[in-house]
Amino acid sequence: MIEGDLILLDNVQFTYELSLAELELKASGADFELTNGFREFKIFNKSEELIERIKRRGSYYRTVSGYFTDYFKIIQTNRTRSVNQYLTHWIYPYKGKFHPQMIRALLNIIGLKEGDTVLDPFSGSGTTAVESQLLGINFIGIDISPLCVIQGKVKTESVYVIDEIEKIKNEVSSTIVSNLFQTNENYYRFLDKLSKDERVKNFYILARLLAMIILVEIVIL
Structure with a gap:
């Protein structure tokens, strides 16, 4: 077992990422405090249900209670140098796309659960579509660009x-x-x-x- 209740991924470097990680934890129902130079979280209300929820859905965490998160396992399949270009996110170059981690975190923060539906009226390269699919969330995407539409479908x-x-x-x-x-x-x-x-x-x-x-x-x- 790895020490630490909740350890951040190594690539978490910016203040906004830490803020999103905290908001994500609050949305999951966790009671916590930051420790170890802002690299770990101490969880005060640990339960099997909470640990499993963070492990399956979390965006910015490497391990929770010693277990590797699903997200950490997913990004091991990364096909490029960018930590965000895993699975089909890497399939086609697109300028100005959101980081998948951020989208995943936002889906969790607003409380969308498996079976819920999210609408993205400017779906772009399909980042929200892919992350919704990974979380079991139904997705409706709209974009004026035929290239964007086909990207989202292919991904x-x-x-x-x-x-x-x-x-x-x-x-x-x-x-x-x-x-x-x-x-x-x-x-x-x-x-x-x-x-x-x-x-x-x-x-x-x-x-x-x-x-x-x-x-x-x-x-x-």
């Missing part, structure tokens, strides 16, 4: 059709003449032949856009 829906996405990738990769990004026919008609599932087609549309971004960057360099 939250692709996991349900990952086998078909893999199957198509393998089938196309095995051909020498054509592939998803080099074909003599219209790309979208080509996708229609590959799959009738919008979730699969959305994934490959976004993948092509990402490939084009990378190609432009290479040409510029």
